[in-house]
Amino acid sequence: MTQRTSVLIAGDSRCEQAIRREKPDARIVGVLKDPALVEYVAAETNVDEIVVDRQLSPRGESLDEWIARFRKAFPHVAVTVLGESVPRNRAHTPATSVITSQTVVVWSPKGGVGKTFISANLACAAAMATQGKAVLIDLDVYSGDVATYLDLSDGPTIIEMLPELPRLRPDGLDRYTQKYAPSRLNVICGPRRPELSALIGVEHVKQLLSLAARRWGLVYIDTAPDITSDLLGEAVDAASAIVLVITQDVCALKQGKVALDIFRKLGIQDSSVHVILNRDSKDAPLSERKVEEYLEKRLASVVPDDRKTVERSLFQGRPVVLSGKTEIASSIWRLLSEVSPGLPLPDMEKRQNKTRRFRFW
Numbered sequence: 001m002t003q004r005t006s007v008l009i010a011g012d013s014r015c016e017q018a019i020r021r022e023k024p025d026a027r028i029v030g031v032l033k034d035p036a037l038v039e040y041v042a043a044e045t046n047v048d049e050i051v052v053d054r055q056l057s058p059r060g061e062s063l064d065e066w067i068a069r070f071r072k073a074f075p076h077v078a079v080t081v082l083g084e085s086v087p088r089n090r091a092h093t094p095a096t097s098v099i100t101s102q103t104v105v106v107w108s109p110k111g112g113v114g115k116t117f118i119s120a121n122l123a124c125a126a127a128m129a130t131q132g133k134a135v136l137i138d139l140d141v142y143s144g145d146v147a148t149y150l151d152l153s154d155g156p157t158i159i160e161m162l163p164e165l166p167r168l169r170p171d172g173l174d175r176y177t178q179k180y181a182p183s184r185l186n187v188i189c190g191p192r193r194p195e196l197s198a199l200i201g202v203e204h205v206k207q208l209l210s211l212a213a214r215r216w217g218l219v220y221i222d223t224a225p226d227i228t229s230d231l232l233g234e235a236v237d238a239a240s241a242i243v244l245v246i247t248q249d250v251c252a253l254k255q256g257k258v259a260l261d262i263f264r265k266l267g268i269q270d271s272s273v274h275v276i277l278n279r280d281s282k283d284a285p286l287s288e289r290k291v292e293e294y295l296e297k298r299l300a301s302v303v304p305d306d307r308k309t310v311e312r313s314l315f316q317g318r319p320v321v322l323s324g325k326t327e328i329a330s331s332i333w334r335l336l337s338e339v340s341p342g343l344p345l346p347d348m349e350k351r352q353n354k355t356r357r358f359r360f361w
Helices: 013-022 035-044 065-075 113-130 158-167 170-176 194-199 202-216 228-238 250-265 288-295 307-316 327-340 345-357
Strands: 006-010 027-032 049-053 080-082 102-107 136-139 178-180 183-189 217-222 241-246 273-280 299-304
Touching: 006 035, 013 027, 013 035, 013 049, 027 035, 035 065, 049 065, 102 113, 102 228, 113 136, 113 217, 113 241, 113 273, 113 307, 113 327, 136 202, 136 250, 158 170, 158 194, 158 202, 170 194, 170 202, 178 217, 183 202, 202 217, 228 288, 241 250, 250 273, 250 288, 273 327, 288 299, 299 327, 327 345
Parallel strands: 006 027, 006 049, 049 080, 102 217, 102 241, 136 183, 136 217, 241 273, 273 299
Antiparallel strands: 178 183
């Protein structure tokens, strides 16, 4: 197994985005703007390289003096200075371009890992970031729980639109869509009864996803665990990104690794697949680092195990991202920034990210 380079960034989030583009396989140890804190982390962790933003301002010395002192203190750590290679105020910078059209499949080969929780919160976050230009489609047609989670039990479902799909224009989807008012998320709910799922065919899904992409731009799809499902296959074909939900459970990890192998064999780019570790427990035998090593893939985000917050969210029918005061909410926003880079974060989340950027792997 190839050992990934550990990189500590002395700069801001724009530097982080630049490094992720230039070194996609690198493991980002932290993003810090305080030179003193950079020195502390370098002394306490195994760091292979430090990337320094030329805009960094050490106290009591010039940046060049600080770099020279750092190199003397940590001769084993490579030092790279970005200089002006990370533009800050240019409109054409890729890191600041906003994705306006994207189809995201949220999936797991194993049931019970919190897939619907992730998809509902991710879609709500996208709707909040785009003022309602996002839709969540429940394609877990046998046992979908999106309507239950968002307390949308009354109203139209995907079944009512089926006869009209061939003749619908994009704005015609509004008649079959429910609005989750707190986040302005548009929701197309799954069948209320599992026996009705047999009415939904691959062509229906193809037409629906095409219309939804033209109507809202950002399309998030909650799917069933069955990897042999033709509906899942059609959704994956239409997707520009896949969110693979796993937990520290051994079976979930094993099935997740198999799924990654299948995606590669299907020719799906590795950069299009984002793995999220849900219900992360520090007491679990497999740490985040070991999970990454086993999967041979960096985790896009880690959702901590906070059952009290999750159960309250489910009981209230209110996604955790509407609060923004929990680590779970922050982990969802981090996932959104990975999957759909460039979408604006709420001011509260931006402030929280300044203090939560650094974490040990």
